[in-house]
Amino acid sequence: MREDQSGIWTNVLSVLDSIPEDSIAITVYVLGTLIILWCWYAIAKRMPSPLGGITWVVIFAILATPTISEGPNSGIAPxxxxxxxxVLTKDSPLIWSNLSLIAFVMAVGLIAGYFWSKYRANKAATQASKTVKISSPL
Structure with a gap:
């Protein structure tokens, strides 16, 4: 490493040392989740209408559902x-509690998506009927 770059690297590391580890971990997790969801949105919008939205909600639920981790230094975890x-430790209560949280977020997302699609369909039908009324000569 060149001499002028080692000074910059030392300054960057000293700034990162002053930030608490929990804040860095949560920031990286949230930004990573947003990047993954944004990339999946680019894929999902090319899928048929209900399938793309459903897969986006499923991936959102898997990535973004929070829980409290176990142990002495517990915190928020996916x-x-x-x-x-x-699953790895064969702890049934842990499996079912986390699976139920993911299923709950998925159900709320799917219900919200259903009502949003009904709203958009109704809005499009209303605008289409206004366009027809305006353009008709009668």
Whole structure:
């Protein structure tokens, strides 16, 4: 490493040392989740209408459902990690609690998506009827 770059690297590391580890972990997790969901949105919008939205909600529920981790230094963690940890340790209550959280978020997202699609269909039908009335000579 060149001499002028080592000074910059040392300054960057000293700034990162002053930030608490929990804040860095949560920031990286949230930004990573947003990037993954944004990339999946680019894929999902090319899918048929209900399938793209459903897959986006499923991925959102798997990635973004929070839970409280176990242990002495517990904190907020993704429920998918708790679920996988429960499967690896064969801890049934941990598996079912995390799976139920993910299923709840998925159900709320699917219900909200259903009502949103009904709202948009109704709005499009209303605008189409206004267009027809305006353009008719009678």
């Amino acid at each position: 429920a998918a990690f708790g679920f996988l940890f429960g």
